[in-house]
Amino acid sequence: MEDQEIAALAADLRVVVARLRRRLREESGPGDYTPSQAAVLLRLERDGPATVTELARAEGVRPQSLGANVAMLEAAGMVAGTPDPSDGRRTILSLTDTARHALASIRAAKQSWLVRGVRSTFTDAEQEQLAAAVVLLQRLADS
Numbered sequence: 001m002e003d004q005e006i007a008a009l010a011a012d013l014r015v016v017v018a019r020l021r022r023r024l025r026e027e028s029g030p031g032d033y034t035p036s037q038a039a040v041l042l043r044l045e046r047d048g049p050a051t052v053t054e055l056a057r058a059e060g061v062r063p064q065s066l067g068a069n070v071a072m073l074e075a076a077g078m079v080a081g082t083p084d085p086s087d088g089r090r091t092i093l094s095l096t097d098t099a100r101h102a103l104a105s106i107r108a109a110k111q112s113w114l115v116r117g118v119r120s121t122f123t124d125a126e127q128e129q130l131a132a133a134v135v136l137l138q139r140l141a142d143s
Helices: 003-027 035-047 052-059 063-075 097-121 124-142
Strands: 079-084 087-095
Touching: 003 097, 035 052, 035 063, 035 079, 035 087, 035 097, 052 063, 052 087, 063 079, 087 097, 097 124
Parallel strands: none
Antiparallel strands: 079 087
């Protein structure tokens, strides 16, 4: 492929991925969170309990910027804070069971839409092509 063709492919890929992300966001329903709030929930789910400072560092933002999002998540019952046993001035945040159930529900809705879409949109041969493309996309994401 020529450089110009690769550039066009990259542009098309970016547009398609953005459209797919929007559709997945739509499928998760009205209980969805802002991208910043979702980032906090997903970080706590993936990495476990953390302080606001640790979350901010991991997300590349200032702790003050994250404070409002954490406060909203606490008010919604999605995040709970407990005093740090080694430093009572710090609060360690963790997901609540409500948050874990909400995240599972959001994932299930997205998964369900994808399954329905793959089944109804693609032939068996196209589904196999899609599976091969996913392997390639994973490799690209890991590069």
